[in-house]
Amino acid sequence: MRALTWQGTGKVSVETVPDPAIQEPTDAIVRMTSTAICGSDLHLYDVLGMYLDPGDILGHEPMGIVEEVGAEVTHIRPGDRVVIPFNISCGHCWMCRRGYFAQCETTQVTAEGKGAALFGYTRLYGQVPGGQAEYLRVPQAQFGPIKVPEGHPDERYLFLSDVLTTSWQAVRYADVQPGDTVLVTGLGPIGQMCARIARHLGAGRVIAVDDVPERLAMARRHGIEVLDFGDVDDVPAAVLEMTAGRGADSVVEAVGMEAHGTPVQAAAMKAAGMLPDALARRATEAFGVDRMGALRTAFGSVRRAGTVSIIGVYGGQADPFPMMDLFDMGVTLRMGQAHVKRWVDDILPLLTGDDDPLGVDDLVTHRLPLENAPHAYEMFKNKEDGCIKVVLKP
Structure with missing residues (x-):
């Protein structure tokens, strides 16, 4: 089969690799029909190469048609149309029984x-081969795959794999109450959907921050107030002014470690990624090289006794938090990988009709063949050609 493989920092290529096969009775083989590029994939592309090997298959936002199932997989069968959650969970361990599927004890990478x-x-x-490929082996398929109906193009359902479920959790973790003011930092795909979901769940006002014109225009189309941080010197001050000096009730931080920051932080991220793997891992794990601009914006914009939900991905271990201020203000922090299957029953009914209340049909900006994936990565990374979300078609 053909698959998108990591070959080194800033380098990916589509290669011919062995077809996947059933290895366990809980496996399934799915033929990919759509697979998206995530902002988290750019972390692998540019920064986290010390944890990858040449030839690793990337991608964690896939869907397709079931080709084969193991003996213990009974809820799906060949021919079914399924979305595959990005985290691999068993559904029956202590964590899964409590809905913490991103902490599944069966698949935890304890090493x-x-x-x-x-x-x-x-x-x-776990170094599990990803879904930017023609076929995907799905472990724990007795639980993970989400069967979806016909009647809509893939893109209506594809984002159950990550974007929709991650954004739904982020807003739920932000404790948004009817009538609240919500701030979203970053208007990539996750930020776009966080803003729309916050409105759908009753926020009275949603403000979002970015500086990419196409992202700002997309958010405006969905009734989101926007702040262009290229035009605003002090975003927290602007948010305080917009909220009569109180601040946002809730903030969703949807940027993560690619946030704009100081030149020193930017150089540290780049330098760590270029070290030999063993040294790079120690630097990343011991010193913390994330850029903290988006977090500082979130902490400076939330009201006293408000909530900050962090859904942007961070990799550093020693990032400085303003703990004195957060403690004084009584701010609640929530964060973590999305527990995908926990939220599917809430979201799927919103996708099956024709009204599209979350605006899912207005997210993808580029659809490209899998063979064009290296170009798509560069375009997405550099925000070229109005690129907000890319879907690859194997």
């Missing part, structure tokens, strides 16, 4: 001290 295994995401999370 690295990490939670549930993820598709296409480094040795830290």
